[in-house]
Amino acid sequence: MAPAKAIKSTKNDKKVVKKSKGDSKKAISTNKGVGKDNIKVKDFKNEKNTDKYKKKIDTNKSQDNKNENIEKSNEPKKKLTKKEKREEKFEKKSKFDKNHGLVRDLKILWVKIKEIKLSSEERATLVEQLTQKLKGNVLNVIVKHDASRVVQTLLKYGNEKQKEIVFKELKDQETIISKTQYGRFLILKLLKYGTEEQRNSIINQFSGKFISLISHKESSSVIEYIYSEIASKLQKTHIIEEFYGPEYRLFKSDQPRTLDTIVESSPQKKDSIITYLSSQLTKLLSSKGERLVQYTIIQTLLIEFFRHASPDNCVDMSETLGELLLPMIHSKEGSLVAYYVISYATPKTRKSIVKSLKDFVPKIASEEYGFLALVRLLDVTDDTQMIIKSVFNELIPVLPECSITKQGSLWILHLLAPYSPQNFTEQTLSLLTKSMVNSCGIQHEISKKDRDQRRKELLSWISPKLIELCSNHTQELLSSQWGTKVLNQTLKNADGNKIILMKRILDLMEEDLLEEQHINIQSLLRNDHIKSTELPQQLIEKHNWIDLCLKSQNIVYIYRDLLKTLPNDLKEKASLDLKKSKSKLNATKFKGIENLFNLKDDLELQNDDSSKKSTIVEEKKKPAATPNKKLIEEPTATTTTTTTTKKVTKTTTPTAKKSITKK
Secondary structure: OHHHHHHHHHHHHOOOOOOOOOOOOOOOOHHHHEOOOOOEHHHHHHHHHHHHHHHHHHHHHHHHHHHHHHHHHHOOOOOOOHHHHHHHHHHHHHHHOOOHHHHHHHHHHHHHHOOOOOOHHHHHHHHHHHHHHHOOOHHHHOOOHHHHHHHHHHHHHOOHHHHHHHHHHHOOOHHHHHOOOOHHHHHHHHHHHOOHHHHHHHHHHHOOOHHHHHOOOOOHHHHHHHHHHHOOHHHHHHHHHOOOOHHHHHOOOOOOOOHHHHHHHOHHHHHHHHHHHHHHHHHHHHHHHHHHOOOHHHHHHHHHHHHHOOHHHHHHHHHHOOOOOHHHOOOHHHHHHHHHHHHHOOHHHHHHHHHHOOOOHHHHHOOOOOHHHHHHHHHHOOOHHHHHHHHHHHHHHHHHHHHOOHHHHHHHHHHHOOOOOOOOOHHHHHHOOOEEEOOOOOEEEOOOOOHHHHHHHHHHHHHHHHHHHHHHOHHHHHOOHHHHHHHHHHHHHOOOOOHHHHHHHHHHOOHHHHHHOHHHHHHHHOOHHHHOOOHHHHHHHHOOHHHHHHHOHHHHHHHHHHHHHOOHHHHHHHHHHHHHOHHHHHHHOOOOHHHHOOHHHHHHHHHHHHHHHHHHHHHHHOOOOOHHHHHHHHHHHHHHHHHHHHHHHHHHHHHHHHHHHHO
16 A cells, blocks of 8 residues: 555646646646745746836936936026126135135235336325235235235335335245245245345345255245345355355354365365265255256356366266256356366266257357357267267258357367467366366376367368358358358368369459458458469459449458468559559548558568578578688778768769859
8 A cells, every 4th residue: 555655645746737828838847946046936037027127217217317407408597797607706715715805805906006007106005005905914825826926016016114014924934935836936026126134134044944945846946046146245155155064054154255265274174075065966966956957056066066076076976967967058157067077077978968968959059158068078079970970960950050150150160270269268268178177286187089189080070061061151151250260260271172162252252242241351361271372363353453442441451451462473563553543542532542552562571571581591501600701701891881981972072062153
């Protein structure tokens, strides 16, 4: 019976699902609807359906909201006027800024004060209103960019009492204000428009803090303005001496002095001063060099360092400054620092200097002080190929512009006629030395290659370019004083074929140019190269010079210099032509006419000089005279005297006869 019961139980366990019309013919068991986590499929489907339903509701809500927003946007908005917009903006700003209303009132007055056509009386009343509103609120206002300008205009147009009110409110806060972005401008205006007492009190506030303030981004400009524009000699020494050591920061001198005077009085302090100065300069320049190098105070400190430091320290400093020359090369002190850096630099540092000056070489060449750095770079660098590739390739396209200006032509003239006092001042010539010597007399060799060899290498490359320049731009060069110098030196010292250039000069010698540029043409005719060519003779044949001289006084001087360049035979012919038209020339009453008729005197002087030179040469060649020869020569002297006496008697006799007959 037991097995039959088991069969019944198995039959009862199996439940057949009724088929519907849409169902498949196969029966589905309940075991298939159970997942891994014993979750029924129907329940899972129900959850999914609820999620979908919720999402549909959410999307419907969002669509409704969008429709509402669109409807709102479609509704006509109320247009605000400019006044309402300002008030709305004012309300928003006044919530988080208490002084916004005050600044607004100040700006309204400020706009009125700035008007150019405003009378002085009206401006004075407006400034008084401005001071009354600013009283007690200066420190709260100056930090803002717009309100700071208001206070600056007050200092510009206000009287001494009004300035004193501002100064008293800012007293003992100058160092803090100078570190702010907009407050520093107010300190600068106080220094500019304030009284001498106010300036001195501000400088006293900064004393002892100059090193820290010069390194700050905002206050550094204030320190530079104090040193370069306002400070007296004594105040300048106090500022500079803070960089010499803590001792000089605490104990100030009563008289202005330099590092030279300090070293003379106490030479034992020199090493400590130089070490402290070098540490401070390297600290400043390593982090903020590009900005600080532009300031005059840093440049003067660097000059003092290079003048007194040892050569090894100077070489180290030149390495730190190798890539920082461009910002400071434009000022007088900065160009001198650049000169020292280039002089003490190693070949590697000079290479980095040339790289740092890339694309700026033409600008440096044409500047008032920048030319010194360029000339020194050409004078010192042994690697001439680097100079040709990097420096000359930038300067060649700008040669026509450079050659007609003073500063631009100096590097060209230095290559053609080096160390000439006609082109450079004594001060610059004293700087262009073969070696560097510091204050102690320690000598430092600059380069290994000979300076003449270095110049020849550069000149041989640039000579054809200069001849081409002179032949293509002859008229422009002749119309400039410095351009004429370049033309003269190119003719004299450049290597190459100059036939085309000489033809160009001959073609340009027309009446208009001769009259306008007579001084430059006169200097050109004195050139030794032109004297050695046939150009003077060709010029004489080209024009009727007497007719030109009758028209213009300037051409008289050119004709005079041109005749001097001619050989003696042609001079005699020209003098004969001048005699024929002497009366016409004298009728003009030009100043140079008298000099034209002195050509014979010049010829006689030349002959006398040549004869004197020949006799001197012969006497030098002859042996010393013996006493016997002197005795032989003595009678000749007596004969000369007798002949002279005879002549005198001959001349006197006819006068005596005439006197007898009269009696």
